[in-house]
Amino acid sequence: MIDRVPKLPPEQEAIQAKCFHPSGTFVEFKKEEIEQSIPDRFEKIVSLYPDRIAVKASDNTFTYEQLNRTANRVAHAILRQRGRGVEPITLLIEHSALVIVAILGVLKAGKFYVPLDPSHPRTRTTYIFEDTQAGLVVTNSRNLRLATELSKGGCRVLNIDNLVSGLCAEDPSFSISPDTYAYVLYTSGSTGQPKGVIQNHRNLLHKVMVISNSFHICAPDRLSLLHSCGFSASVDNFFGALLNGASLLPFNIKEDGLSNLVIWLIQEEITIYNSVTSVFRHLVNTLTGEEKFPKIRLFKIGAEQVTKDEFDLYKKIFSPDCIFVTGLGSNETGRTRLYFIDKATEILGSTVPTGYAVPDKDILLLDESGKEVGVNRVGEIVVKSSYMSPGYWRRPDLTRAAFLPDPEGGDKRIYLTGDLGLLLPDGCLMVRGRKDFQVKLRGQRVEVAEIEMALRELETVKEVVVAAWDVRSDEKRLVAYVVPARQPRPAAGELRGVLLKKLPEYMVPSNFVFLDALPLTPNGKVDRRALPEPGKVRPDLDTEYVAPRTPIEAELTKIWAEVLYLNRVGVHDNVFDLGGHSLTATRVISQVLTRFQLEIPLQSLFVAPTVAEMAAVIEAHQGKNIGEADLERMLSEVESLSEDEARRLITEESGKPSRGDQRD
Secondary structure (H helix, E strand, O other): EEEEEEEOOHHHHHOOOOOOOOOOOOOOOOOHHHOOOOOHHHHHHHHOOOOOOOEEOOOEEHHHHHHHHHHHHHHHHHHHEEEEEEEEEEEEOOOOHHHHHHHHHHHHOEEEEEOOOOOOOOOHHHHHHHHHHOEEEEEEEEHHHHHHHHHOOEEEEEEHHHHHOOOOOOOOOOOOOOEEEEEEEEEOOOOOOOEEEEEEHHHHHHHHHHHHHHHHOOOOOOOEOOOOOOOOOOHHHHHHOOOOOOOEEEEHHHHHHHHHHHHHHHHHHEEEEEEEHHHHHHHHOOOOOOOOOOOEEEEEEEEEEEHHHHHHHHHHHEEOOOOEEEEEEEEOOOEEEEEEEOOOOOOOOOOOOOOOOOOOEEEEOOOOOOOOOOOOOOEEEEEEEOOOOOOOOOOOHHHHHHHOOOOOOOEEEEEEEEEEEOOOOOOEEEEEEEEEHHHEEOEEEEEEEHHHHHHHHHOOOEEEEEEEEEEOOOOEEEEEEEEEEEOOOOOOHHHOOOOOOOOOOOOOOOOEOOOOOOOHHHEEEEEEHHHHOOOOOOOOOOOOOOOOOOOHHHHHHHOOOHOOOOOOOOOOOOOOOOOOOOOHHHHHHHHHHHHOEOOHHHHHHEEEEOOHHHHHHHHOOOOOOOOOOHHHHHHHHOOOOOOOHHHHHHHHOOOOOHHHOOOO
């Protein structure tokens, strides 16, 4: 078993020790305090800090006492309509102070909340609403029409803008078990249909305990809430603030804009910033270089791979006292890894490490047979803990597939994350992409994350995603979707040439598609299902397109275009620059032999990587017709070549390394 007892290296302990608010008022969140309900913890905080600002947003500001009493009125309104009993309550309220009130009201009523973001696509909202089968939707006047349309099947609607003034504002008098469900949050659906992940009060409090003690959250802190409350990352700042007496400040990026976010962060003196990586990247693009964020003491980004580019931006933008935090976690598992960085940290390679263990979350790395791998070996990341999601809402099949009992017995369970990782000798975890995104090409297993990292290292590339597309039933091709860092954008041939020096030929994408921005899910992650099909357009090459000039060149361009799945091929285009590989060359040669039926030495065709050069070879052998038996023999010889054999022919005959062998 890997790191049962979390032990940080001295440099990590030293950086984490700097994560203190200057006031020095941090109070440890003790382990025994997770054995209660969220309302129990919240109401204790209210008694300690009744007049401190709990929530400040554009629509409203509440002290802890005001927030508690308003949430109590919502709780009693829910109980009046639904009575006691654990059940889902959907929330349809924009990103604001009001949705915070509603969440607390639902929890105080002993129910569990399912947030719906009105700004999300209607299809997603409808799917989640119908999947929850909730009997009540809590909304406000702004979203009442949509709530009414969704609830036509008989679900009741509670408009909390119209709460009866006589409703009780005192805490509900019944107790809530830590095992009670607290929420169901739906996954982004970036790799399939969204799934509802259940979480109970105990596990949520455990998550809050980890981040509270790791980040030393205290009452004077002011935490941003940029994530939608339907996104699991919102839980860190939402409950991290309100269960520690700190101030929570929601900001609606979609309505108020990233340029205003910069001003807001400074004016509101935010001390703990938390967002997905993509939001931070876009935020940086709005900066003039004059902005200073002196109050931000802790800056955390995640949900996607964090690269050295983000680290370099952190060093440039934030104060010397600001600590940069990243890590690994999910709605199913809570926080499992954390990595602390300061201005003196050195990042080796193109990505920031995922980090070290947190309390009560063991990590294993398993190979395809389910056996644990050693250090410096890639395996599927598996989490073992007593504090994980009970499972997926109304999907016992998915729950059984993802959550397994501990083979050693006891109350712990094992969760198969689907992420691939590598463990360094000191216990630091490095994520190596998704298991779902592994691709097998021409008999070789490819990790698209490795290709993405190689491209991100280039100054001309801002963002990139690599995906595999089926071009026919027996062939996949890698496509790189690139957001250029500047204009003019790099040529596909330039990117391909750089990759060929770093990666094996089979790992170099056949196509490079340039985009203004990567498509994102409502939760801010890259939406791979929304990536455009690469199509058959000829790549953007350094070589200028030249149309065929002779009948032979015209016939060859047709053959090349068909084999390479392109709309056109220029006579001076190199087969490798067009996305071809050694086996592509054999397919081209096979069709050339069939079409022209000439006695041509195979070697001369293998060293003719352009239409013009191949046409010259054919013209030189005009009139040397070949018999049917010899043609069959030559075709059999070509078609039986392995990729390595074809590559050697190209290499040996040309007298120089093939495109796939030009690596450092």
